[in-house]
Amino acid sequence: MSKKGILLVNLGTPDSPQTPDVRKYLNEFLMDGRVIDINPVLRTFLVRGIIAPFRSPKSAKLYQEIWSEENGSPLLYYSIIQQKLLQERLGDEYQVELAMRYQTPSIEEALVRLKDNLVENIRVIPMFPQYASASTGSVMDKVMGLVRSWQTIPNISFVNSFHSEPSMIKAFAENGKKHGVENFDHVLFSFHGLPQRQLIKCDHTGKHCLKVDGCCNTLTDVNKFCYSAQSHDTARLIAEELGIPKEKYTICFQSRLGNDPWVKPYTSEIVADLAKQGKKRMLVFCPAFVADCLETVYEVSEEYNEEFKALGGEHIQLVESLNDNPLFIDTLEGLAKGN
Secondary structure, three states, X not given: OOOEEEEEEEEEOOOOOOHHHHHHHHHHHHOOOOOOOOOHHHHHHHHHHHHHHHHHHHHXXXXXXXXXXXXXXXXXXXXXXXXXXXXXXXXXXXXXXXXXXXXXXXXXXXXXXXXXXXXXXXXXXEOOOOOOHHHHHHHHXXXXXXXXXXXXXXXXXXXXXXXXXXXXXXXXXXXXXXXXXXXXXXXXXXXXXXXXXXXXXXXXXXXXXXXXXXXXXXXXXXXXXXXXXXXHHHHHXXXXXXXXXXXXXXXXXXXXXXXXXXXXXXXXXXXXXXXXXXXXEEEEEOOOOOOOOHHHHHHHHHHHHHHHHHOOOOEEEEOOOOOOOXXXXXXXXXXXXXX
């Protein structure tokens, strides 16, 4: 009896926290035309000539801070656990494979395993709750580019986004409750950043993105594929689940690269502003990530926490990502079955 194929794809991680492997990872990641969407010649010059050579030694030191001798990269470690838990949940009728968009395990190898086992269809689940061309779109692009050379192509479907899935919202809320939301002065929902130009490209009307006040605050038919609008919707739903009033939380964006304007407000600036207002304790959710990684474990827990304390704050508490939360496995099961 043929099986149904499930392909989980997360972003990726270096093979080791050493500079050569980090440089290799950055080169593959940043050379993606959907990630740095500029002229290919200029992109090559910037990435291979400037960004990767200078950034890789610094990034390697950061990866060394979060790397476990036993488990390696937290992103890969938790992604493997998610794959195994989903396989157990779905049973023998399904074959669940895990891949990373960049580096290993590769999408190509995972697809070959599914093809060799003659699965009757393939359901691709990019592990990014909110759609962005640079993440979900890139996974779709890669998969389609690989399978187009196959002589027989099974039915293939993609999950575009799952930013509002009830079980995922409950999983984030459940993780937040462990820290006692009421014990904090303010709550941040910090999402990964994107250049503003990428949001504008997704506005097919050309009349909405960054041209209408509060263009991302409410999800509508006009902005339903907008990363920022979906992020706002995710944050709103988590806040409602936890009973957090609007005046007690802020939506912001982290991890900028380069000098072009990115989605605002910037997390670093919000952290500074709240410290100046006398806020002492902050709780931070990172709902763009389904597994803990450099951006959560280090950027929030270490960098922002140090900045906050230097400005008079006391503590920033990271809400752990979804990792092995059973409610998130419920989410993946529903996505796999097309519910």
